[in-house]
Amino acid sequence: MSHPRLDLDADVVTLTAQLVDIASVSLDEKAIADAVEAALSPLPHLTVTRRGHTVVARTDLGRAERVVIAGHLDTVPLNDNLPHRREQTPDGELLHGLGTCDMKGGDAVILKLAAELAEPNRDVTFILYEAEEIEAEHNGLRKLSLSDPDLLAADFAILMEPSNAAVEAGCQGTLRLEVRTHGERAHSARSWRGVNAIHAAGDVLARLAAYEARRPVIDGLEYHEGLNAVFIAGGVAGNVVPDACVVTVNHRFAPDRTEAEAEAFVREFFAGYDVELVDSAPGALPGLGVPAAAAFVEAVGGRVAPKFGWTDVARFSALGIPAVNFGPGDPMYAHKQDEFVPAADIVRCEQQLRSWLGAPATPYDEERP
Numbered sequence: 001m002s003h004p005r006l007d008l009d010a011d012v013v014t015l016t017a018q019l020v021d022i023a024s025v026s027l028d029e030k031a032i033a034d035a036v037e038a039a040l041s042p043l044p045h046l047t048v049t050r051r052g053h054t055v056v057a058r059t060d061l062g063r064a065e066r067v068v069i070a071g072h073l074d075t076v077p078l079n080d081n082l083p084h085r086r087e088q089t090p091d092g093e094l095l096h097g098l099g100t101c102d103m104k105g106g107d108a109v110i111l112k113l114a115a116e117l118a119e120p121n122r123d124v125t126f127i128l129y130e131a132e133e134i135e136a137e138h139n140g141l142r143k144l145s146l147s148d149p150d151l152l153a154a155d156f157a158i159l160m161e162p163s164n165a166a167v168e169a170g171c172q173g174t175l176r177l178e179v180r181t182h183g184e185r186a187h188s189a190r191s192w193r194g195v196n197a198i199h200a201a202g203d204v205l206a207r208l209a210a211y212e213a214r215r216p217v218i219d220g221l222e223y224h225e226g227l228n229a230v231f232i233a234g235g236v237a238g239n240v241v242p243d244a245c246v247v248t249v250n251h252r253f254a255p256d257r258t259e260a261e262a263e264a265f266v267r268e269f270f271a272g273y274d275v276e277l278v279d280s281a282p283g284a285l286p287g288l289g290v291p292a293a294a295a296f297v298e299a300v301g302g303r304v305a306p307k308f309g310w311t312d313v314a315r316f317s318a319l320g321i322p323a324v325n326f327g328p329g330d331p332m333y334a335h336k337q338d339e340f341v342p343a344a345d346i347v348r349c350e351q352q353l354r355s356w357l358g359a360p361a362t363p364y365d366e367e368r369p
């Protein structure tokens with residue numbers, strides 16, 4: 001692809017389509033990051049920094065508050081769903097194609113705000129980053145937090161992941177653990193001489209089936225935990241009583257617990273078994289009590305839902321920065337072959353953020369439909 005360009009004067013839906021047509025599968029984001037950098041660099045009110053294929057653009061007006069507005073530039077692999085396609089439906093216009101929902105509609109909003117708000121009422125750090133859809137070691141936001149923590153400093157952060165243009169706060173943490181049962185091999189013709197480890201896993205599954213989820217309310221939001229077997233492995237041969245079985249368990253836990261507390265819960269739950277932690281990631285508290293967060297929620301209509309999945313909001317929480325998801329598109333369509341975004345979602349997100357960052361003399365409530 002030869003130097004695609006982005007037209008920041010185009011409307012936000014057209015700009016979304018331009019972003020979608022620059023393919024940017026994870027680890028192949030050079031072309032889109034070059035286009036983003038080339039579009040933002042000439043703007044005199046922004047200081048632009050490039051790290052790898054992550055672009056950061058900041059205003060520096062000495063405002064009392066600073067907010068981060070961030071989105072990832074990468075997508076999952078192509079699935080015969082580029083270039084974009086626009087469709088008029090009775091319910092409004094839809095934009096189809098890879099990355100329309102996750103999350104180039106949000107990226108387009110970020111670019112429009114960065115280009116057009118020369119004097120926002122809060123200082124803004126716009127971040128368009130690489131490699132969110134793959135292993136965490138590549139994640140542009142994670143890399144930035146290690147190389148340039150100053151660039152992430154903020155009072156509040158908005159991640160424009162698809163959330164139906166509504167606010168989703170906090171996120172649940174996740175643990176994966178292996179629960180092992182042990183036995184003794186024997187020929188299955190003389191099975192009484194062995195101990196069957198797969199049979200022993202029956203009690204592990206029975207405990208899981210009897211699990212009752214905790215549903216804690218935090219900052220007025222009800223979370224919903226989960227404990228599920230996601231893999232099971234065991235067996236030696238068709239005529240051998242197996243001596244080992246492994247049940248892999250995934251625990252999704254509400255953000256009022258730390259990773260260590262959640263792990264302790266699972267170990268207690270499987271008391272008597274050999275339990276090994278495979279990996280974990282912390283949840284993020286909603287943090288809606290912070291003034292910048294409360295003002296944002298108020299400005300976009302006051303409705304907030306809890307986030308059950310894990311997202312990069314947890315990275316901000318780990319830095320002590322409250323963060324929410326707020327972006328166009330239905331997350332149910334993320335990563336699907338037929339993903340799309342309603343044009344109205346993108347426009348609404350842009351308008352609401354524009355009002356929130358606009359002149360303080362124009363309260364959003366007067367414009368609220």
Ligand SMILES: [Zn+2]
Pocket residue numbers: 072102103132161162
């Ligand atoms: Zn995403």
